[in-house]
Amino acid sequence: MHPSSLDHARRMWAGLARVPIVFPPRGGVSVVASPESWLCPPGWAGIVVLGGATIATVPDSRSVEFVRDALLAQSGQATIDLDRLRATSRISDVLGPATLAYLDAGDFTAVHSTADVEKLPAAHRDLRSFLASAGDADRDESGLEEIMSAAFVVRDGQDVIAAAGYRSWPDSVAHLSVLTAAGHRGRGLARLAASAAIAEALEDGMLPQWRARPEPSRRVARALGFRELGTQVSIRLTT
Template sequence: MDSHQLDIVSLAWCRELGLPDDALRRPGTRTVGPATDTIRFVRLGGASALIGPEWLLARAADVTDETLASRSTLVELTRDHGGRCTGPRLLAYASEVHADIDVDNPLISHVLPHVQALQSLCPPDDVAEADLTSRRNWFTLLDEDENPLAGAGYAEWQGIVARVAVLTAPGTRRCGHGSVVGRLCTNDAIDEGMIPQWSSDPGNTPSRRLAARLGFEELGSVTEITLAAP
C-alpha cells in the first residue's frame, strides 16, 4: 500500500474518532482525542490515537504504544472502572485487484437468502464474527445444487473504506472457497473506489492467512473498552 492509500485509510479513522483529518498521518506520534466514556486505542502505519476519559489519558501518558496495544494493559489501566474489552483487532488493507480466483465460472449469488442459508450451516461465533447480514455486496459461492459453500460481503465505512468479511461452511473449509469469494468481494470494493479493510483476532491464524492470500497487509490494530455505567 502506498502512502496516498494509507492517508485515505488514516482519514477514515480520523473521521471515526472525531480527530483532525491529519492526526494519524504523522508516524511516531500519538494523538489524544476528545474525552469519552468509550475507550479506543488505534495504531495505524506507525501513528496512534487514544480516545477516552481524562483519567485514562493521564494514566496512559507514559505507556508505550506497543504496550498500550495489549489487551491486558488497557484492562489493567481501567480495572477500577470496570467495562468490557474487545480486541485487539488487527487491521489489514488491500490496494490491488487480482484475477486469481482459481475457479472457472463459479456460481455466485448476490442475494440475502443464500447468505442466511450459509449462516445456518455455521457455528454462532463464526456467524457473529463475519456478520455478513449487516454488510452488502454479497458474493456467495454455490455448488451445482445451489447449496452455499462460502460467502463474502463488505460494508461501506466513512465513504472510503470497505469492511470485508468471509464466512465458509464448516464442511467445505480448506477447499479454497473462501479465497474465491474473498477475492471477488475485495476486487469489487476496489473497483468501487474503496480501500478494503480486514479485521482479525491476532490468534485467528486461518483468518490472517486468508487475508494475506488475498493481498491484505497488516498495518495496525484497534482495541476498545466500553466502561461500566457509573
C-alpha cells in the same frame, strides 16, 4: 503499501471518531473525548493504531489523561499490549484486538478460478439459509449479515458453503466479510469467494479493508495481498 493507502485508512478512522482528530506522527498518541464515537461501543474507549501512530476516543473528558498516559507507555508499537492495559485498575473489559489490513490494487493476488463463484443479492434466501446454519460466533465474527454489496458465494450442490461481500464504509473503504462453513474449511474457499468481492471493490475505486482476530482469517488476507498496518481495540473504563 503505498503511503496514500495508509493516509486513506487513517482519514477514514479519524472520521469515525465523530470529533476533530488526526493521527499524530509515528510514535505519537492523540486522545479526544467523543461520547458519540464510532470507534467503539457506546460508553467505551476506542483505540486505533495505524502505521505506528495512535488515536483514541473516550466517553468523557475525565478519561482523556488516563488513556493518553496508558497509550504513551506503549507508543510506537504496532499492536496494543492488552496484558498491560488489563493490569490498570480502571479497565473492566476489553474487546479485541482486531488486526487492520489493507490492500493496494497492485498487491492484489487474485484467485483466477472464479468460475465457481456465484454472485447473489445480499438478501437472497440461499445466503440467509447459509448464515442461519452457521454458529452465532462465526456469523457475528464474519459480519456477512451487514454487507451492502452483492454476496459472492461458492456452492456444494445447491448449498452455499462459503460467501464474501463488503460493507461500504466512509471515504470509499470496502470492509470485507467472509465466512466458510465449518465442514469445508482448509480448501481455499474463503480466498476464492473473497477474491471475487475484492475485485469488485477495487473496480469501483474502493480501498479494501480486512479486520480480523482469528489467525486463519489473517492468513487468508495475507494470501490475497493484504498488508497488516495496525490494530483496533476497545476498552471499558470503570467510573
